Amino acid sequence: MRDFVVVGLSHRTAPVEVRERLAVAPDRLEQELREFASSGRFDEALLISTCNRVELYATSVDPVAAAHNAKEAFAGRLSEPVGDELLYQERGIDVIRHVFRVASSLDSLVVGEPQILGQVKEAFDAAKGAGTVGTLLGRCFTQAFATAKRVRHETGIAEGTVSVSSIACELAKKIFGNLEGRRTLLLGAGEMGESAARSLRQTGTQLHVVNRSDERAQRLAELCGGRAVPYERLSVELADADVVIASTASEKFILTPELMKGVVRTRRHRPLFIIDIAVPRDVDPRVANMDNVFVYDVDDLQQVAEENLSVRAREASRAEQIVEEEVEAFVSWRRSLELAPTIVALRKRFGQIAAEELERALPRLEGASSSDRAVLEAMGRSLVNKLLHQPMTQLKAGAGEPDGALLIDAVRRLFALSEEETAAEVASPEGSQDARVGQLAAAAATGSTGETK
Amino acid sequence: MKAGLFIATALLYALACVLYLFLLTRGSDKAQRVPGTVFVAALGAHLAFLLLEAPAPGELPLADIAQVLSVSSFGIGIAFLLASYRFDVTILGAFVAPLSLMLFLASGLGSSYAPVPPRVQSAMLTLHIAANVVGLIAFALAFAAGVGYVVQEGLLRRRQLGGVFQRLPSLDVLDTMGLRAVLVGFPLLTFGMITGTFWLLQAGGSEFYVSQALGLVAWAIFAGVIVLRVAAGWRGRKAALGTMMGFVFTLLVLAGYALRAAGGNA
Numbered sequence: 001m002r003d004f005v006v007v008g009l010s011h012r013t014a015p016v017e018v019r020e021r022l023a024v025a026p027d028r029l030e031q032e033l034r035e036f037a038s039s040g041r042f043d044e045a046l047l048i049s050t051c052n053r054v055e056l057y058a059t060s061v062d063p064v065a066a067a068h069n070a071k072e073a074f075a076g077r078l079s080e081p082v083g084d085e086l087l088y089q090e091r092g093i094d095v096i097r098h099v100f101r102v103a104s105s106l107d108s109l110v111v112g113e114p115q116i117l118g119q120v121k122e123a124f125d126a127a128k129g130a131g132t133v134g135t136l137l138g139r140c141f142t143q144a145f146a147t148a149k150r151v152r153h154e155t156g157i158a159e160g161t162v163s164v165s166s167i168a169c170e171l172a173k174k175i176f177g178n179l180e181g182r183r184t185l186l187l188g189a190g191e192m193g194e195s196a197a198r199s200l201r202q203t204g205t206q207l208h209v210v211n212r213s214d215e216r217a218q219r220l221a222e223l224c225g226g227r228a229v230p231y232e233r234l235s236v237e238l239a240d241a242d243v244v245i246a247s248t249a250s251e252k253f254i255l256t257p258e259l260m261k262g263v264v265r266t267r268r269h270r271p272l273f274i275i276d277i278a279v280p281r282d283v284d285p286r287v288a289n290m291d292n293v294f295v296y297d298v299d300d301l302q303q304v305a306e307e308n309l310s311v312r313a314r315e316a317s318r319a320e321q322i323v324e325e326e327v328e329a330f331v332s333w334r335r336s337l338e339l340a341p342t343i344v345a346l347r348k349r350f351g352q353i354a355a356e357e358l359e360r361a362l363p364r365l366e367g368a369s370s371s372d373r374a375v376l377e378a379m380g381r382s383l384v385n386k387l388l389h390q391p392m393t394q395l396k397a398g399a400g401e402p403d404g405a406l407l408i409d410a411v412r413r414l415f416a417l418s419e420e421e422t423a424a425e426v427a428s429p430e431g432s433q434d435a436r437v438g439q440l441a442a443a444a445a446t447g448s449t450g451e452t453k
Numbered sequence: 454m455k456a457g458l459f460i461a462t463a464l465l466y467a468l469a470c471v472l473y474l475f476l477l478t479r480g481s482d483k484a485q486r487v488p489g490t491v492f493v494a495a496l497g498a499h500l501a502f503l504l505l506e507a508p509a510p511g512e513l514p515l516a517d518i519a520q521v522l523s524v525s526s527f528g529i530g531i532a533f534l535l536a537s538y539r540f541d542v543t544i545l546g547a548f549v550a551p552l553s554l555m556l557f558l559a560s561g562l563g564s565s566y567a568p569v570p571p572r573v574q575s576a577m578l579t580l581h582i583a584a585n586v587v588g589l590i591a592f593a594l595a596f597a598a599g600v601g602y603v604v605q606e607g608l609l610r611r612r613q614l615g616g617v618f619q620r621l622p623s624l625d626v627l628d629t630m631g632l633r634a635v636l637v638g639f640p641l642l643t644f645g646m647i648t649g650t651f652w653l654l655q656a657g658g659s660e661f662y663v664s665q666a667l668g669l670v671a672w673a674i675f676a677g678v679i680v681l682r683v684a685a686g687w688r689g690r691k692a693a694l695g696t697m698m699g700f701v702f703t704l705l706v707l708a709g710y711a712l713r714a715a716g717g718n719a
Contacts, residue, residue, distance in 0.1 A: 174609070174618065177625035268686025271624060288610075292689045300612055 002043060002405075003063040004095035004136065007070035007087060008055025011109045014086045016051075021078055024049040029126035037132045041069040044137040046127040048102070050119045052109050057099065059136045063091050096140060096330050100323045103144040104151040105158070112157040112312045117148045135405040139333065147326040154322060157315040160308030164192060164301045165199040167308075168275050172200065172243050175273050175294060180204040185241035186226065187234075187254070189216050192277045192298070193247025198224050200243060208241070210234055212248070235259065239266040244274045246282035253284040260287045275301070336412060337405045343392060345417045350388055354380035458502045459561055465495035466554040473546040480616050488546055489537075496530045499557065503527060518714045521582060522560035522707065526553045528590040536594055540630050542622050548597040559711065577652040585645035589703055591638030592675075596700035598631040599693035606690050628688055631696050639675050642703070646672055664709035671702035 009019065024032050029047055036045045042058040049055075056073075060066035067089045074087060090098050101107045103120045124141045127133045133141075152158055161167045169179075176182055182205045186197040189211055201207050207226030211217035214230060221228040229237055238244065238260075248254060255274065264272070269292045276283040276297040288295035336342070358380050362368065368376075391411070398407040411417070472488035503523060533549045536542060601621055608618040621627075646668060653665075678695040681687035687695075 171609075171614070173623060174605075175624050177623040269688045270686070271689060291691065294609055296612075303612070304614055 002059055002061050002136070003092055004057070004059050004140070005063040005067045005070070005089065005091050006055055006057045006095045006098055007067050007074065007089040008048075008053060009074075009086050009088065010053035010055070010107065012107075013088055018078065018086060019051065019054060022049075022054040022074060023051070024054070026122060026126070029123065030130040033127055033130040033132045036070075036073065037130070039069060039073075041066045042132075044127075044134045045132040046123060046137050046141070048120060048123040050116065053102070053107075055102075057095065057137060057140075059134070067091070093327065093331060097323060097327050099140060099144045100147045100326055101320075103141075103148040104319055104323060105148070106151075106316055106319055106323065110162055111309075111316055112159075112162075114158055117145070120148075121145065135409060136334075140330065143326060143330055147323060150322050150326070151319040155315040155318045157312055157319050159315070160311055162305050162308045162312070164277075164298070164305060165196045167301050167304050168196045168243075168245070168296070169199045169203055171294075171296065172205075172273055173203070175271055176242055181206070182242040183208060183240060184226075184243045184245065185210060185237050186220065186224070187211075187244060187246045187282065188248030188250075188278060189220055190247030190249070190277055193245045194220065194224065196245050196275060196277065197226070200245075201225055205243065208237055210237055235263060235266075238263045238272075242270070242273065244272065245277060246274060247277040248282050250278070250282060251280060253282060255283040255287055257284055257286045257290070260284075260290060260293065264290055264293065277301075336417075337408045339395065339404075339408065342408050342411060342417065343395065346391070346411065346415060347384075347388065349415055349417065350384045351381075354384050455502070455505055458498060458505065462495060462498040462502055463554065463557060463561070465491060465498055466550060466557055469495050469546065470550040470554055473544070473550050477544055477547040477617060477620055480620055485543075488550075489543055492530065492546055492550055493534070495553075496527065496534075499523075499527050499530070518707070518710050519560045519562070521586060522556050522711070525586050525589050525593075525707075526556035526560065528586060529553050529556070529593045532590045532594055533597070536630065536634075540622070540626055542598070542601075542626065542630065544620050544622070545597045545601050548600045549593070552593055552597070559707075562711075575652060575655065577648055577655060581645055581648035581652055584641045584648065588638045588641035588645055589707070591634045591641065592696075592700045592703055595631045595634035595638065595696045598627045598634065599697040599700075602627040602631060602693040603690060603697070624689065628692070631693055632682060635675060635678060635696055635699075639679060642672055642675060664706050664713070667702055667706045667709055671699050671706060674699035674702060 009022065011019070024047060026049075029049065033045050033047055036042060036047070036056065036058075041062070042060050044059045046057040047055070048057070054074075056070045058066055058070065071087055071089070098107070099120075103117055105112050105114070105116045108116050120141070124133070124145075127137070161170050172179055172182075179200070180203075184197060184200045184205045184207050186193055186207060186209045197207055197209075201224055207221070207224055208229050209217045209221040209224070209226050210229050210231055210233070211220065212231055214228065217228040217231075220226070238255075244255075246255065271292045271294065274283055274287070274293065274295045276295060279298060281297055283295050283297070285295075287293060358376060361376070362373065365372070395407065395411060398404055469488055469492040472484075472491055476485065476488050506520065506523070529549060530553050533546065537545070602624060605618065605621045605624055605627060608614065608621075609624070649665075649668075674695060678687070678692055678699060681695075682692055
């Protein structure tokens with residue numbers, strides 16, 4: 001039975017020290033895949049490598065051995081035995097569910113983050129380039145992309161920003177509209193302040209850096225693409241800035257109401273957005289009451305992040321439902337690719353046509369005796385049998401080949417055999433296929449998506 | 454026919470109000486264009502109604518206070534549509550549509566308003582009315598932007614950064630829109646006041662004390678807002694509140710006229 005398998009590790013199971021050693025650079029993906037494929041254990045292979053996960057997806061006639069192989073390959077790169085607690089593996093229907101969840105960003109470190117879908121698509125393209133994607137993985141990933149799209153459109157999983165820096169940016173946009181050409185003043189050298197300043201810099205604001213130590217200011221300014229300004233010019237800089245990020249290590253308030261009163265007057269009430277990331281705080285709470293001055297401290301931003309995260313968590317359960325629906329759709333497609341039900345459905349379709357045509361022809365034959373009738377019926381049957389003989393032989397032979405699924409899929413499409421029809425046939429198997437099909441149906445019910453081989 | 458069209462227009466305006474408010478508070482990615490479409494339909498019905506009302510083809514229906522209210526309501530809708538192309542402020546329909554509806558309904562009480570007697574009609578009167586109607590339309594937009602600003606700033610200060618905050622435009626856009634609309638409306642209001650005074654002297658009347666006083670107050674408020682904005686760099690909440698107050702007074706002027714007209718004392 002050809003089946004899906006995935007072996008990998010992610011932020012859930014492995015620390016970054018391990019993940020970074022396994023990561024594959026994008027330009028090496030195709031080569032790695034060819035190497036995997038040449039080992040002969042896999043019919044298809046696809047490698048996803050991001051900073052949060054490294055996973056090998058494959059289909060194989062012998063999934064257990066394939067999983068074992070993949071594990072060994074991963075272990076080989078780590079140059080030390082990988083504990084089972086670091087690597088996970090799934091088989092059958094669980095692989096499908098896993099891909100759909102990964103692509104929909106349900107398995108991401110930050111649920112709902114948008115990058116993962118692009119990364120999965122790149123991995124898919126690389127695998128196509130390496131020629132290691134066939135019918136099964138192809139259909140599986142195409143449907144994973146569709147699932148991700150549905151999740152994005154039908155749930156609010158990607159709504160709201162969840163990092164402090166980007167929340168600061170969004171707030172600034174809600175105050176100033178366009179940030180292009182606005183000025184950010186970074187006051188102090190805290191790490192979070194630096195990352196917020198970077199995010200703002202990316203939206204097109206100019207950046208000025210003020211620090212008690214000019215040297216440190218200089219270094220920070222170079223790092224973030226800004227300009228260092230001497231500390232003595234603080235009040236002038238405050239008057240010119242639109243966004244102030246305060247993250248000094250000072251024990252006392254630096255932006256006091258007395259200082260800010262003069263600043264507000266000089267800046268003629270232009271709005272000022274102050275982000276106070278310092279602990280202890282740099283901005284006197286009274287400053288927040290001044291007209292056109294908006295102060296957010298680290299708790300405020302953190303709270304927004306948490307609210308947005310909890311919204312995402314709520315939406316995630318709706319997304320899981322969508323994933324389940326899509327998994328079910330995939331399973332029914334997969335089941336339709338089994339040989340036996342396809343043959344049954346094909347016979348039934350042809351037989352039906354013969355019977356219908358007979359029904360139409362008989363009334364037009366005046367005085368046809370029952371023996372005439374029998375002759376015509378026999379002719380219909382034999383016509384069907386003769387017409388189907390060669391396709392059936394080819395189908396049975398071809399189903400055993402690696403691309404068997406493709407052939408069956410083609411037949412289904414050529415003769416418009418629907419998936420439901422097949423499912424119904426599986427429920428009432430017949431002939432020598434009996435045991436096989438029964439076994440398949442049972443496998444499908446318990447989670448495998450195996451294919452007759 | 455006329456009554457039916459009036460009711461249809463009013464219902465469409467009301468529906469647009471509900472839909473805009475729903476869009477503002479609940480939001481929906483799919484139905485984003487629905488309120489705007491309904492609002493345009495309301496304007497279409499309103500236009501048909503105005504054409505039915507028009508005294509003669511090509512002539513503006515500005516003969517009595519009811520028509521003035523109706524034309525103002527229509528003009529606010531049109532100006533808002535234009536502004537939302539310029540500023541991307543579609544969501545402000547939540548504040549504009551109720552204004553349109555209110556003025557339109559007020560115009561419907563018009564059957565009880567006495568028309569302006571022919572003896573006091575003159576070109577000066579038409580100029581006076583036209584300038585004030587266009588001014589009113591500009592102030593209505595400034596008012597909507599002001600309401601948006603005050604709501605938005607309140608949400609920002611109270612850290613309620615949910616749906617409404619996300620859907621309203623940025624403070625900068627609202628402030629700029631408010632300033633520009635007042636700058637457009639103010640010269641028109643000034644011109645309207647001057648022509649009005651001339652007309653009053655011409656007609657030899659000495660009535661309308663209340664409306665004139667209210668008009669002066671509105672003028673003074675807008676003048677104050679502009680002076681403080683330009684000279685003292687006033688911005689944001691205070692400017693928005695001032696603008697809103699000025700608009701309320703211009704509405705009171707209209708209400709004054711309407712009450713007088715309803716008293717048959719034009």
